[in-house]
Amino acid sequence: MALMILRSFGKMDDAKGLVAGEVRDATGARLGMWLFILSEILLFGGLFILYSAYRYKNPVDFHHASRELDVLLGTLNTIILLTSSLTMAASIGAIQRGQRKLSMILLIATMALGLFFLVNKGFEWGAKMEHGIYPNAPALLARAKGEILFFGLYYVMTGLHGLHVLVGVCVLLVMLILVSREKIHSTHVTPLENSGLYWHLVDIIWIFLYPLFYLIS
Amino acid sequence: MTSTGAAESIRPRISFYEDQGRYGGILSWILTSDHKRIGILYFIFVIAFFFSGVVLGFFMRLEMIAPGGAIMKPQTYNSLFTLHGIVMIFLVVIPAIPTIFGNFFLPIQIGARDVAFPRINLLSWWLYISGAAIVAFSVFTGEGPPDTGWTFYTPYSLRTTVNVPLAVFGLFILGMSSILTGVNFVTTTHRLRAPGMTWHRLPLFVWAIYSTSWVQILATPVIGITLTLILIERFFGVGVFDPAKGGDPILYQHMFWIYSHPATYIMILPAMGIVSDIVPVFARKKIFGYMAIAMSGVAIAAVGSLVWGHHMFVSGQSDFAALLFSLLTFLVAVPSAIKVFNWVATLHKGSIVLEPPLLFCLAFIFLFSIGGLTGLIQGALAPNVHLHDTYWIPGHFHYIIFGGMGFGLFAAFHYWFPKMFGRMYNPKMAVWAWGTMLVGFNIFYFSMLLLGWEGMPRRYYDYLPQFRTLHLTATFGSWILIAGLILMFTNLFRGLFKGEKAGDNPWGGATLEWQIPSPPPKENFEEIPVIRHGPYDFEEFRKNG
Numbered sequence: 001m002a003l004m005i006l007r008s009f010g011k012m013d014d015a016k017g018l019v020a021g022e023v024r025d026a027t028g029a030r031l032g033m034w035l036f037i038l039s040e041i042l043l044f045g046g047l048f049i050l051y052s053a054y055r056y057k058n059p060v061d062f063h064h065a066s067r068e069l070d071v072l073l074g075t076l077n078t079i080i081l082l083t084s085s086l087t088m089a090a091s092i093g094a095i096q097r098g099q100r101k102l103s104m105i106l107l108i109a110t111m112a113l114g115l116f117f118l119v120n121k122g123f124e125w126g127a128k129m130e131h132g133i134y135p136n137a138p139a140l141l142a143r144a145k146g147e148i149l150f151f152g153l154y155y156v157m158t159g160l161h162g163l164h165v166l167v168g169v170c171v172l173l174v175m176l177i178l179v180s181r182e183k184i185h186s187t188h189v190t191p192l193e194n195s196g197l198y199w200h201l202v203d204i205i206w207i208f209l210y211p212l213f214y215l216i217s
Numbered sequence: 218m219t220s221t222g223a224a225e226s227i228r229p230r231i232s233f234y235e236d237q238g239r240y241g242g243i244l245s246w247i248l249t250s251d252h253k254r255i256g257i258l259y260f261i262f263v264i265a266f267f268f269s270g271v272v273l274g275f276f277m278r279l280e281m282i283a284p285g286g287a288i289m290k291p292q293t294y295n296s297l298f299t300l301h302g303i304v305m306i307f308l309v310v311i312p313a314i315p316t317i318f319g320n321f322f323l324p325i326q327i328g329a330r331d332v333a334f335p336r337i338n339l340l341s342w343w344l345y346i347s348g349a350a351i352v353a354f355s356v357f358t359g360e361g362p363p364d365t366g367w368t369f370y371t372p373y374s375l376r377t378t379v380n381v382p383l384a385v386f387g388l389f390i391l392g393m394s395s396i397l398t399g400v401n402f403v404t405t406t407h408r409l410r411a412p413g414m415t416w417h418r419l420p421l422f423v424w425a426i427y428s429t430s431w432v433q434i435l436a437t438p439v440i441g442i443t444l445t446l447i448l449i450e451r452f453f454g455v456g457v458f459d460p461a462k463g464g465d466p467i468l469y470q471h472m473f474w475i476y477s478h479p480a481t482y483i484m485i486l487p488a489m490g491i492v493s494d495i496v497p498v499f500a501r502k503k504i505f506g507y508m509a510i511a512m513s514g515v516a517i518a519a520v521g522s523l524v525w526g527h528h529m530f531v532s533g534q535s536d537f538a539a540l541l542f543s544l545l546t547f548l549v550a551v552p553s554a555i556k557v558f559n560w561v562a563t564l565h566k567g568s569i570v571l572e573p574p575l576l577f578c579l580a581f582i583f584l585f586s587i588g589g590l591t592g593l594i595q596g597a598l599a600p601n602v603h604l605h606d607t608y609w610i611p612g613h614f615h616y617i618i619f620g621g622m623g624f625g626l627f628a629a630f631h632y633w634f635p636k637m638f639g640r641m642y643n644p645k646m647a648v649w650a651w652g653t654m655l656v657g658f659n660i661f662y663f664s665m666l667l668l669g670w671e672g673m674p675r676r677y678y679d680y681l682p683q684f685r686t687l688h689l690t691a692t693f694g695s696w697i698l699i700a701g702l703i704l705m706f707t708n709l710f711r712g713l714f715k716g717e718k719a720g721d722n723p724w725g726g727a728t729l730e731w732q733i734p735s736p737p738p739k740e741n742f743e744e745i746p747v748i749r750h751g752p753y754d755f756e757e758f759r760k761n762g
Contacts, residue, residue, distance in 0.1 A: 028333050028408035035400040039438045046442035046472055050457055053468055136454035145463025152455035152462070156446070 026190045033194040037201050040164075044205055047157050051212060054149045061146020067217040068133075069154070073124050074214035077117050078206065084113035085203045088196050095179060098186040107176045110199065114169045121162050125155075154213055161209060164202045171195050232639065236739040250335035251739060255342050256321030257637070262346065263317060264706075266308040271699060273301040278661075278695040281688045284680050294678035295364035296379075300356065302367030303384065307391050308349050310618055311480060312398075314487035315433075316345070318629050319402060319426045321637060325730040326420045328411025328748065330740040333404040337397055344394035351387030355380040366676065368477070371458040371469040375450050382451055385444045392441045395483075399433030402426055411729075413748030420728045420752040421504065424511040425490020428518040432479045432486075436522065440476035443469065470532055474525035482521040484618055485585075486514055488625025489556055492578045495632050496560050497753040498726045499575035500567025504753045506559040513552035520549045530601045539598055546596035553589055557582060572724065573647035577628035580655050584620025588613060591666060606676075609669025615662045627651075630709060635719030639735040642712030650705035657697025664691035727758040 055062045091106035132139030133151050140148055175195050178184045184192050233253045237245040246254055277297050280287050289297075324332055332338050356362040359380035365373055374381050406419075406427045419427075446469075449455055456462025458469045497504040504510065526534060526542030560582055569575070591613040595604045604610065635641050664687045669675070673684050680688065722731040727750075733741055750757035 025333070025408055028404050031407060032334060032337075032400050032404045035403055035434050036396075039396050039400070039434050041438075042435055043438035043442050046439045046446075046475075049472065050468060053465070054457075054463070057465075058463065135456070141462065148456055149463045152457055152464075155453075156449060156455055156457070160445075 029190045029194060030197075033197050037197060040201055041205075044157075044160070047153070047160070048208070051153050051157070054146070054153065055216075058144075058146025058149065061144045062150050063217050064144075065147040065150035066213060066215075069214050070124060070127070071214050073120060074210055077120050078210050080113050080117045080120070081203050081206050084110045084117070085200055087113065088199045092189060092192055092196050095184060095189055095192060096186055100179060100182070100185075104176060104179055107172055107179065111169050111172050111176070114165050114172070118162055118165055118169075121158065125158075157209055158213070161202070161205055164205070168195075168199050168202050171198060230734070230738040230743070232734065232736040233739045234736060238739070248339070250331070250339050252320050252324050252331050252335065252338060253637075253737060253739075253741075255338055256317050256319075258342055259312065259316040259320065259345070262349070263309055263313045266304055266349065267313075270301055270305040270309055271702065273297050273304065275695065275699060277301060278692045280678060281680070282692045283689075284682055284685060286679055289678070291678045292361075292364060295676075296362040298676055299363045299366050303352060303363070303388070305618075306367055306480075306484075307388055308352070310484045310622055311395065312345060312391075313626055314491065314622070314629065315398060315402065315426055315429055315483075316341075318422075318491070318633065319398075319487065322633065322730055323402060323423055323426050324405060324409065325733065325737060325741050326423050326728055326752075327406065327409060327414050328729055328742065328746050329405065329409035330742060330745075332401050333408055334401050338401055341394045341397045341401070344390050344397070348387045348390035348392075348394060351390060352384050355383035355387060359383065368473060369444070369447060370473075371447070371450070371466045372460075374447055375458065382448055385447050389441055389444050392437045392444070395433050396437045396441075399430035399437070402430040403434065406430075411745050411748055415748075417508070418748055418751050419511070421493035421507070421510055421514075422487075422490040425486050425493070425514050428514040429483050429486045432483050432518050432522070436476045436479040436483075439472060440480075443472040443476065446472075467529070467532055467534065470529050471525070474528045475522075478525040478528065479518075479522045481614075481617070482517055484622045485625075486517060488581065488622040488628075489514065491625045491629045491632070492560060492581050493556070494728065494752075495574045495578050495628055496563050497567075497755075498632075498724050499570045499572055499578075500564050501570070501725070501755060502563060502567035502753075503751070503755065504559070505562035505565075506555075507751070507753070509555055510559050513555040516552040517549060520545060520552070524549055527596055527601075530598060531605045543596055543598050547593065550589060550593055550596075553585075557586060557589075572631075573644055573651060574628050574632035574724070576648060576651050577624050577631060580651065581621055581624040581628060584616050584624060584658070588616030588620055591616065603672075604669060606674055607669035608665045608673045608675055611675055612662050612665030612669055615665070620658060620662070627654075627705065630705075632724070633730075634709060634712065635723050636730055636735045636737070638713055638716075639719055640712055640714075640716035641719040641723065642708050642716055646704065646708040650701050650708060652701075653704060654698055654701030657694050657699070657701055660694030661691050661698050662694070664688075664694060725755075727755050728752045 087106045087109045091103045091110060094100075094103035094106060128134065128151075129137075134140065135152055135155055140151060172195060175184065175192050178191060233251055238249065238251070239245075240248050246258060249255060249258075276289070277294065280289050280294055280297075320332070320338065324330065361379045363369075363377075363381050363384045364379050365377060365381060369381065369385065374385075406423060410419075446457060450458060454462075456464045458464045458466050460466065493504060493510050524542055524545045526538055527546045530539050530543075560578075591609070595601050595609065595613060631642070631647055668684055668687045668691070671684065671687075673680060673687075719735055721733070721735050724731070729746060729748075730737070732746070
C-alpha cells in the first residue's frame with residue numbers, strides 16, 4: 001500500500017532534473033503548500049481531539065452551553081466565509097483569463113468578507129463577555145465543568161481560527177499588491193493559487209467549527 | 218554515476234566557500250540560500266548547543282557522584298535536567314542530522330542544485346536560531362530556568378513560577394523551523410531528482426530523511442498546539458488541563474507524546490539512513506535488502522506514530538489502551554530489527570575496510586541493539602510498572618539517542634568530513650576517540666540501566682547509600698566519555714585546518730556526492746547528471762569510472 005501511495009505521489013514527479021530557481025516549478029510550489037496545509041490541519045487536529053474527548057465526557061453540559069451561542073450570527077458568518085471562498089476562486093479564474101481588474105476587485109471582496117467575518121466574531125465575543133462568559137471569569141467558573149470547558153474551547157478554537165483569518169487577509173493584501181504590479185499574471189498564478197488554498201483551508205476549518213459549537217444543542 | 222567527461226570539466230570550478238554570491242563577509246553566510254552554506258551554519262550551532270548540553274550533563278553526573286547533595290541544591294538539579302533535556306532534544310538531536318547533513322547532502326545525492334525552496338530553507342535556519350535564543354533567554358531571565366523536565370507535564374508546568382512560558386514559546390518557534398525543513402525536503406525529493414534517479418535508486422540516506430520529513434510535517438504541529446495551550450492556560454486560565462475546571466491533565470500527556478514519541482523516530486531514522494549509506498561503502502558490497510531498508514523506514518515512521526501511550530502505562534490510562542500500545546510498541550521493533558539484520562547481512566562476506574566511519578556504524582549497531590532490546594523490556598506492561606521513572610529509562614533512551622543517533626551523527630562527521638571541508642582528519646586519532654567513547658559510554662549508561670533495575674528513581678538529586686558504587690561508576694564513565702568527545706572534536710577541528718587534502722572520493726563511494734569536487738562547487742553540478750545505476754552498485758560504478 002505504501003508503494004501505491006508513493007506511485008500516486010510519483011505522478012507529481014517524473015525525475016526530469018528540475019532545477020530550483022531556473023524554472024518556476026508550479027507543481028513543486030503547490031506540493032509544498034499542500035504539505036503546509038496538512039501541518040495546519042494537524043495543528044487544529046490537536047484541538048479537535050480535546051473537543052471530542054471533553055464532549056464525550058460532558059455531553060449534557062456541552063448541549064446546554066451550545067444553546068447559549070447565537071446560531072443566527074454563526075450561520076451568517078458561515079455564509080460570509082463560504083461566499084469569500086467563492087470570490088477567492090473567482091479571482092484566480094479571472095487572473096488566469098487575464099482580467100486583472102476583475103481579479104483585484106474579487107480579491108478586495110474576499111478580504112472585505114474576511115474582515116466582516118472578524119467584526120461579527122468580535123461582536124459575538126463581546127456579547128458573551130458582557131454576560132460574564134470568558135476564560136477564568138467568576139460567573140463562568142460557577143457553572144458546570146463541562147460548560148467551562150465548552151466555552152474555553154470555544155474561545156481557543158474560534159480565536160485560533162480568527163487569527164488564521166487575519167493572517168489570510170494579510171496574505172491576500174500582499175497578493176493584491178503583486179497582482180496590481182503585474183508580478184502575478186495569467187502565466188504565473190501560483191502564489192495566488194497557493195493563497196487561495198490557504199483561504200479555503202481556513203474556510204473548511206470553520207465548516208467544522210460551526211456545527212460543533214453552534215448546532216449540537 | 219556521472220559520465221567521466223563531466224567530472225573533469227567541473228574540476229577547476231571554485232568551491233562554495235569561495236563563491237560568496239551577492240553578499241560579502243558574514244552576510245554571505247547568514248543571508249545565503251545555498252543549501253551547503255545553510256548546512257554549515259547549522260553545523261556550527263548544533264555543535265555549540267551539543268557542548269552546552271554536555272556541560273549540563275557533566276554537572277548532573279558530578280552531583281550524583283556521592284549521596285546527599287554533593288555540589289548543588291535540588292532546585293538547581295531540577296533546572297539542570299530540564300535544560301539538558303530541552304537543549305539536547307530540541308536543539309541538537311531532533312535537528313542535527315536533517316539540518317546539517319540533510320541540507321548539505323540530500324540535494325547532492327539526488328542530483329539537484331539546491332532544495333526546492335532555498336529561501337524558506339534560510340527562514341528555517343533563522344527560526345531555529347531565534348527559537349534557540351528565546352530558550353537561552355528563558356534561562357537567564359524571570360524567576361529562573363524551567364524546572365519541569367523537558368516534558369512540561371501539567372499541572373506542574375502551569376503552576377511553577379519559573380520561566381516556563383518563554384521556554385515554551387521558544388520551542389514553538391523551533392517547531393515551525395522543523396516543519397518548514399520537512400516541507401522543503403519532501404518537495405525536493407519529489408520534484409528535483411535528476412533524470413534516471415528513480416525511487417529505487419535513491420540513496421538510503423535520502424529515503425531516511427524523506428520518511429523523517431513526513432513525521433516532522435505531521436507530528437510537529439501537535440506539539441505546537443500543545444505548547445500553545447500551555448501558554449494560553451498560563452495567561453488566560455481556560456482550564457483545558459485543569460481538573461478544577463473540568464480539564465484532564467492526562468490529555469496533556471497524550472497530546473505531548475503524540476508528537477514526542479514520533480519525534481524519537483525523527484531522531485533515529487536519519488542516523489539509520491547514514492548507517493545504511495556507510496556500511497556498503499566499507500564492505501565494498503551492494504546493500505543487502507535495499508527495498509526492505511527503505512520500506513522499514515517508512516514503516517517505522519508510520520507505526521511509530523501510534524505507540525505514544527507506552528510513555529503513560531502508569532499514568533492512569535485504561536488497561537485496554539495500555540495493552541494496545543504495548544502490542545504496537547512490540548510491532549515497531551520489527552522494522553528496526555529488519556534494518557539491523559540487513560546491515561549485518563551487508564557486512565557478511567564483504568571486503569570490509571575498517572575505517573573510522575564504519576567503526577562508528579558498528580558502534581551504532583551494537584549500542585542501538587542494546588537500546589532496542591531494553592526498550593522491549595519496558596514496553597511490556599508488567600516490567601514497566603517496576604521500571605517506570607527509574608534510571609532504567611534514561612539508560613535505555615541514551616543507548617538509543619546517544620548510542621544510536623549520536624554515534625550515527627559521529628559516523629556522518631567522519632564519513633562526510635572530507636567532502637564537506639576537502640581535508641582529512643587523522644584516522645588513527647579518530648579510532649582512539651571512538652574506542653574511548655565506546656568504553657566510557659558503556660560504563661556510564663550500563664550503570665544507569667543497573668541502577669534503574671535496582672530501583673533508583675530518575676530525576677532525584679539525592680539517593681540512598683546502596684546505590685553509591687553504581688553512581689560513582691556512572692560518573693567515572695561520563696568522564697571517559699567526555700574525554701573521548703574532546704579527543705574526537707579536537708581531531709576533527711585540527712583536520713579542518715591542518716589535515717591533508719582529501720581528494721574527491723577518498724572512500725570509494727558510488728553515490729553522487731563523491732563524483733563532484735571536495736568541497737563541492739556552488740550549485741553542485743555544472744550539468745545535471747543522468748543516473749544509470751543504483752547508489753551501491755560498485756561494479757557498475759567501477760566499470761563506468
